[in-house]
Amino acid sequence: MLKETKKPIFSLEPGVILANDILSEDGKVLLSQGQLLTAEHISYLKGWDIHFVDIVSGIGPASDDHTILQGEKEFNQFYQDTLQTFKQAFKTICLSPDISLTVIKKLSDWHIIPLIDVHGAIEYLYKIQAHCNYTYRHSINVAIVSGIIGKSIGLNKDKLKNLVLAGLLHDVGKLLITKDILDKPGKLTDPEMTVIKKHPLLGYELLRQADFLSEDVKVAVMQHHERNDGSGYPTGLNQHKIHCYAKVIAIADTYDAMTSQRVYRRKLTPFRSAETIAQQMYRQLDLEIGLAFLNFIKNNLINSVVQLSNGKKGKVVYFGDISFERPTVRLLDGTFLDLNENKKIEIVDIVDP
Ligand SMILES: [Fe+2]
Secondary structure (H helix, E strand, C coil): CCEEEEEEHHHCCCCCEECCCEECCCCCEEECCCCECCHHHHHHHHHCCCCEEEEEECCCCCCCCCCCCCHHHHHHHHHHHHHHHHHHHHHCCCCCHHHHHHHHHHHHHHHHHHHHCCCCHHHHHHHCCCCCCHHHHHHHHHHHHHHHHHHHCCCCHHHHHHHHHHHHHCCHHHHHCCHHHHCCCCCCCHHHHHHHCCHHHHHHHHHHCCCCCCHHHHHHHHHCCCCCECCCCCCCCEHHHCCHHHHHHHHHHHHHHHHCCCCCCCCCCHHHHHHHHHHHCCCCCCHHHHHHHHHHHHHHHCCCEEEECCCCEEEEEECCCCCCCCCEEEECCCCEEECCCCCCCCEEEEECC
8 A cells, every 4th residue: 555654855766756745934835745756856855955755655566476455445445546646657757758657667567456356346446436537547447457358368467467557558648639629528520539539649659768668568559449340540450450458458448438437427337338348349349358358247247236227226146148237136125137128127326235
């Protein structure tokens, strides 16, 4: 977990994060809490005659192996810590790419990987969705879901780490697109859409100089909007030319976009989102990778407690072959309800048992 540590200025290395505001004698904020420190910041601190600062520590393994998290509470705490640090590092990629990307790589290896391993991760991720900090949440969620898929298709540890890092950085190119286009609430015009569609290439360009990142990561960032049937962008590649990581991220990205809470619409349930993935995996998304993910979702969501549109609650006990969003539910009174045979009733939420 992330902690605060008091550090003397002389021992600071670029890439650490301030845990508290640095104030001048008259109370003016000189550097804000959460600032990722560069060598320049550290020399300012020396110039201001500040001798100690509180920094966020704990980006690293808790032991020789990585941290093991258990249950929803630990998952949420670790997720929020990761979100705060990621936000600071991601924002400064354009200003100090080497420092920011080094922090993000550490976060990816030591903070995202433990989140992937939590049984129930899909349910917990869905429950903590909020519309604030969307860009940062989405990057972390895509990294987690990509990692879950990567494990399901049997990637080894090194490949899994690269895939997760690519998931974390997949939309980095959006940092170079103006906010009025990115955050536009209404429908985008054709010229605005053309600008948005540049973000995979912009992302690749931004990462290209970082020698410590694998080329696979950079290619995955460039190809994450390509689609198997050639309908994607920026190049319209077909399935044989798309990198496996990009195919995984495409599924994670689609899934998280649907299950995310946005200002303009309510999040969709994992059941509904999985159904959409199932419909798209025969043409645009990858069939083999899609099936592995859906299989994982089934195993993860069995026994989850759901709120139904008729006001009743129940536990998911069986997924048939026809539909992900219409499993069989055991109601609180012990009776079974097959949603495939009761099409007027829908799952509207996942709730606490
Ligand atoms: Fe994207």
